[in-house]
Amino acid sequence: MTKKQMVEEPASHLTRTAVIAAALLVLDERGLDGLSTRAVADRLGVRMNTVLWHVKTKARMLELMADAVLAGIHYDDLPDTALDRARELAARYRSTLLAHRDGAALVTGTYPAEPHTLRFADHLIDALLHSGADEQQAAWTAWTITYFTLGLTQEEQAAPQESDERLARAVDPRTHPALHRVLPHLRQNFGERFTFGLDAILSRMAT
CATH class of the missing domain: 1.10.357.10 (Tetracycline Repressor, domain 2)
Incomplete structure (x- = not known):
């Protein structure tokens, strides 16, 4: 895929948040070995270029997924000590x-x-x-x-x-x-x- 193709790929109705949410669903279904940008695209029903338009590379997608996992940590009711x-x-x-x-x-x-x-x-x-x-x-x-x-x-x-x-x-x-x-x-x-x-x-x- 060329840079020109990435630029021309429309964001459509998707957001990066939605792409990462879908990637986490793929992770839960297939595990880390079965995770790919193509698998995420298939999950969303879009072309792989659309996924890459939002996350640029698989490595970047993994970083964003890792951060999204930690979004599950809550900070209320923590001990005083x-x-x-x-x-x-x-x-x-x-x-x-x-x-x-x-x-x-x-x-x-x-x-x-x-x-x-x-x-x-x-x-x-x-x-x-x-x-x-x-x-x-x-x-x-x-x-x-x-x-x-x-x-x-x-x-x-x-x-x-x-x-x-x-x-x-x-x-x-x-x-x-x-x-x-x-x-x-x-x-x-x-x-x-x-x-x-x-x-x-x-x-x-x-x-």
Whole structure:
């Protein structure tokens, strides 16, 4: 497609918001591997050029989708205590990622400096600053919470149901004695693991 074709492609009745909403529906139906600008165009009943007229490239579409996912985070009724507020924000972040198929993988693969993404980061860093962290500690702790949440949630969304059984069969007590010893604690248990990891990160704030 040439630049001339993109310019000539009319916006028609669509808006960029509508295109991103359709893209999220495709994501929920097909997963990240099945997402494409053509699939979004088919969903909307338009030509692919029309989708590209609004989002320019697939990479840009993914950035806008990632930011739209974070629009699902609500900021009402947050705890008054700073560390409790940070915990609740991280929990809402995780819940929002889980609300979309491959939501964590989508956000992990992008780096959007967009309104909803920036709003979440600002609230989280504000909570960390109010807990007594200095500027560097607040910024780096926010990154750590974000990376931890994305990584664990991506594993949660990708893990097959039988993964625990597969791990149990693979761990031989003779060749993997340490793994075998802690095997009951290596099961999915994503909610508990999230709480444990988040508390471990925020414990530095308490000291």
